[in-house]
Amino acid sequence: MQLIEKYRPHLSRFAGILIWAIILVGIILRLVLFFQNRNLIIDEANIVRNLYERNFLELILPLKYEQYAPPIFLWIEELLSLIFGYGEKALRLYPLLSGIALMFLFRATMRRLGVGSSLWLPMALMAFTYLLIKYSVELKQYIPDAMIALLLVWLALKKGIDSAQSKVKFILFWAIAGSLAIWSSMPSVFTLAAIGFYFLLQVFTTDRREYFVPLILVGGIWLLQFGIYYWFILKPQVESDYLQGYHFEYFLYATPDNMDQWKHNYYRIKEIINNIGGYNPTSYYITSFFILLGVVSMIIRRNRAVVLVSLPILFTLIAAALNQYTLIDRVILFILPLGLILFGVGFNEVWRIKFVVVKLLLIWMGVFMIQNFNMFWLFERKLGFHEITAGFEYIKEKGGEGSQVYVHHASTPTYIYYTEMHPDREQYSMLTGAHKLTWDTDYNQLTSSIRDTAYFLYTGGFPDHERDRLTSTIEKNMVQVDYFRPEEWIVFVYTYAPKVNTPDSLQVR
Numbered sequence: 001m002q003l004i005e006k007y008r009p010h011l012s013r014f015a016g017i018l019i020w021a022i023i024l025v026g027i028i029l030r031l032v033l034f035f036q037n038r039n040l041i042i043d044e045a046n047i048v049r050n051l052y053e054r055n056f057l058e059l060i061l062p063l064k065y066e067q068y069a070p071p072i073f074l075w076i077e078e079l080l081s082l083i084f085g086y087g088e089k090a091l092r093l094y095p096l097l098s099g100i101a102l103m104f105l106f107r108a109t110m111r112r113l114g115v116g117s118s119l120w121l122p123m124a125l126m127a128f129t130y131l132l133i134k135y136s137v138e139l140k141q142y143i144p145d146a147m148i149a150l151l152l153v154w155l156a157l158k159k160g161i162d163s164a165q166s167k168v169k170f171i172l173f174w175a176i177a178g179s180l181a182i183w184s185s186m187p188s189v190f191t192l193a194a195i196g197f198y199f200l201l202q203v204f205t206t207d208r209r210e211y212f213v214p215l216i217l218v219g220g221i222w223l224l225q226f227g228i229y230y231w232f233i234l235k236p237q238v239e240s241d242y243l244q245g246y247h248f249e250y251f252l253y254a255t256p257d258n259m260d261q262w263k264h265n266y267y268r269i270k271e272i273i274n275n276i277g278g279y280n281p282t283s284y285y286i287t288s289f290f291i292l293l294g295v296v297s298m299i300i301r302r303n304r305a306v307v308l309v310s311l312p313i314l315f316t317l318i319a320a321a322l323n324q325y326t327l328i329d330r331v332i333l334f335i336l337p338l339g340l341i342l343f344g345v346g347f348n349e350v351w352r353i354k355f356v357v358v359k360l361l362l363i364w365m366g367v368f369m370i371q372n373f374n375m376f377w378l379f380e381r382k383l384g385f386h387e388i389t390a391g392f393e394y395i396k397e398k399g400g401e402g403s404q405v406y407v408h409h410a411s412t413p414t415y416i417y418y419t420e421m422h423p424d425r426e427q428y429s430m431l432t433g434a435h436k437l438t439w440d441t442d443y444n445q446l447t448s449s450i451r452d453t454a455y456f457l458y459t460g461g462f463p464d465h466e467r468d469r470l471t472s473t474i475e476k477n478m479v480q481v482d483y484f485r486p487e488e489w490i491v492f493v494y495t496y497a498p499k500v501n502t503p504d505s506l507q508v509r
Contacts, residue, residue, distance in 0.1 A: 015117035022120065023103050026127025032378050033137045034096050037088050038489075039387045042459075043067065044139040045413035048086060051078050052421050062236055065413065071233075072184040073141045085423045091139045098147040099136025103127055105150045106337055112157045113305060115344050118351035121366040122344035126337065128374040131275055134383070135333055141185065145334040148185040149312065152177070153338070156195045156308055161202040167214045178222045182229055187316070187325070187334050189226050194311035196222075201304050247326035254321035268327050269317070275329055276339040278373030286365055287343060294346030309341050384489030386459035388414045391491045392428050394484040398495070400455050402433035406446075408470075411459040412436045443470055447477040453497050454478065460490035467492075 040048065046065035051074065053064075059074040076094050084090030106126050110119050126132060135142045155177060159165065165173075178195075181188040196219050203212050252268060253261040270284065277287025298306035313335045319325035326332075351362055375383075388411060395405060407415045419425055419432050434457075437446075447454075456474065458467065471480075471494070478496035485492050 012117050015120055018120050019107065019123050022123050022127050023107065026103050026133075027100055029128065029133055029375055029378055030096060030099050030136045033133060033375075033383055034089065034092065036378075036382045036384075038137075038382065038384050039389055040088060040091075040139065040414055040417055041386045042410060042413050044091070045417040047074075047077070047139055048081075048091060048417050048421060049413060050074070051081055052086065054078075060233075062233055068186070068234075069141050070184055070186055072180065073144060077139070086417075086421045087423045088139075092137050095136055095138055095140070095143045098144040099132065102132070102136075102143065102147045102150060102337065105147065105154055106340070109150060109154045109157065109341060110344055112154065113303075113341070113345060115348045118348040118362075119344060121347055121362075121369070122340045124366070124370050125277060125343070125373065126340055128370060128376070129275075129278075130373075130375055131329060131333060132336065133375050133378075135330060140330070142330045142333045145185045145187055146337055148181055148188055149191045149334040150337045152181055152188065152191045152195060153308055153341075156198055157305060161199050161208050161211045161215070162206045167211060170211065171214045171218055174218045175221045178218065179225055182222065182225050185334070186234065187312075187331075189222075190312040190315040190319070191334075192222055193315055194308055197311060198304060198308040201307055205304070247328060250320070250326040250328040251323045252317060252321040252327070268320075271329065272327070272332065272335070272339070276336055276343060278369050280369075280372045283369050283372060286369065290344075290346035290350075291339060291342045292346070293349055294342035294344070297349045298342075298345060309338050312338055382488065386411070386414065387486070387489045387491050388457070388459045389418060389428075390486055390489070391457050391459070391484065391493045392418065392431055394493050395431060395455050395457070396428075398455075398482075400431070400453075402431045403435075404453060405431055405434035405455045405457055407434050407436050408456070408458045408462075409437050409439045409441070410462055411457055414459060415457070443473040444476055447474050447496070450478065450496075451498055453481075453495060456492075456494045456496065458492040458494075460492075 046067045047063075047069060049065055050059070050063045050067060054061075056075055056078055059078060060071050063069060063074075073094075077091060080090050080093055084093075103123070103126055107119065107123060110122065115122075132143070132146070159170075159173060161170070178192050181192060196215070199211070199215050203209055203215060250268065252265050256262045256265060273287050273291070274284055276291070277283045295306060295310060297303075298309075316325060316327075316332060316335055320327045347362070350358065353359075415434060415436065419428050419434075456470075474480075474494075474496060477499065479499050480494055481497050482495035483493065484495075
């Protein structure tokens with residue numbers, strides 16, 4: 001204990017430097033992924049198609065191609081595309097900046113909650129983990145959702161009812177902030193609801209009851225706008241058969257009837273915890289312990305912020321139990337920083353113990369978690385996924401033309417983006433005019449009429465048995481003579497020739 005007290009100033013200074021170093025590495029990791037410039041995937045390409053086909057006003061309407069995004073997010077993307085074009089980097093700039101801002105907001109929020117030198121571990125989990133890096137460089141609203149949720153929490157801590165301000169300023173500030181949040185981020189309603197409860201708690205625990213009416217007024221403004229947003233934009237999407245079917249496994253059972261349903265709920269919640277602290281079983285138990293400790297310690301210390309941080313998570317789980325919100329990892333990214341706040345508060349409680357052995361144990365835990373939950377490998381290799389342009393290059397090398405290319409329906413959006421909208425689309429001009437297949441294409445009938453070499457282009461998005469089924473159907477009329485399948489990412493080009501025109505020497509299966 002005396003040793004820790006003796007070197008406390010040096011340790012605090014070192015911890016401060018370490019936290020900034022962690023943020024710097026987190027920024028670098030995001031920039032590395034940004035400049036790797038991987039291909040857009042299907043959902044990203046479909047967002048671009050909506051941007052390309054609509055003006056600012058039309059982006060308020062429900063989107064086409066099974067896409068869901070808030071209007072202000074779309075307006076920012078539309079503005080960036082008008083300024084910089086429809087290239088990948090321009091379209092991913094807003095998520096990138098949101099991902100970087102998220103780390104600074106996290107540090108500022110934890111400081112407001114009194115977490116100091118122990119911040120190094122939750123900050124590292126924020127800066128180095130897969131989901132928070134990957135979606136910082138993806139043309140979707142998930143990381144901006146997380147940034148907006150954390151910004152609202154930070155603002156509530158800084159500009160709550162217990163801070164010195166007039167009632168008029170309180171109403172104006174929170175009416176504007178909440179309105180912008182609602183139209184910028186669909187799940188912001190969960191955070192705003194928590195802020196409402198947090199402010200209500202402040203009203204009755206700080207003897208500031210004159211703010212009750214202003215608070216009700218602000219809440220009414222939020223509720224009215226969310227009602228409009230939900231009825232005209234969200235409701236058709238939430239109730240769509242596509243959403244209910246696709247996300248069925250990511251809802252919760254509100255009243256589980258059997259052990260399988262209880263297990264389903266447990267594994268869905270476990271997945272959230274794994275995304276916060278790591279997928280290793282030991283990391284899961286460590287993360288769960290510190291989150292629980294964080295909640296308990298905030299309640300014991302009567303820290304009202306426990307309402308602010310934990311209620312958005314609770315409201316999300318309730319919505320999932322009502323089949324109104326999916327728990328698929330990318331959609332609930334906004335609750336990961338909130339879970340890390342609870343984790344960080346719990347970790348800080350133990351870090352305050354003034355025994356060297358405790359400090360060493362916590363350092364070991366932290367190093368173990370970071371070692372098993374990071375994206376440092378980005379410095380060595382590219383994070384590729386559905387790299388359709390690799391398939392384009394292969395077809396070009398083989399001398400293929402657009403009329404010979406058959407694009408699987410799951411790859412059609414990215415094919416359209418790279419051949420019709422991308423700034424460098426001219427380099428793939430020879431591949432325009434490809435056959436864009438649909439989900440109900442009859443492959444047997446299609447291939448029975450093909451009299452030339454054909455290139456079937458896939459970029460994943462379907463299970464192996466589906467590809468095997470399509471392959472067996474195609475081979476009723478054609479023979480596979482070549483294929484392209486890189487090890488690094490998902491893209492397939494299967495080359496077929498009609499059986500009647502194929503010498504036996506070329507028949508390769």
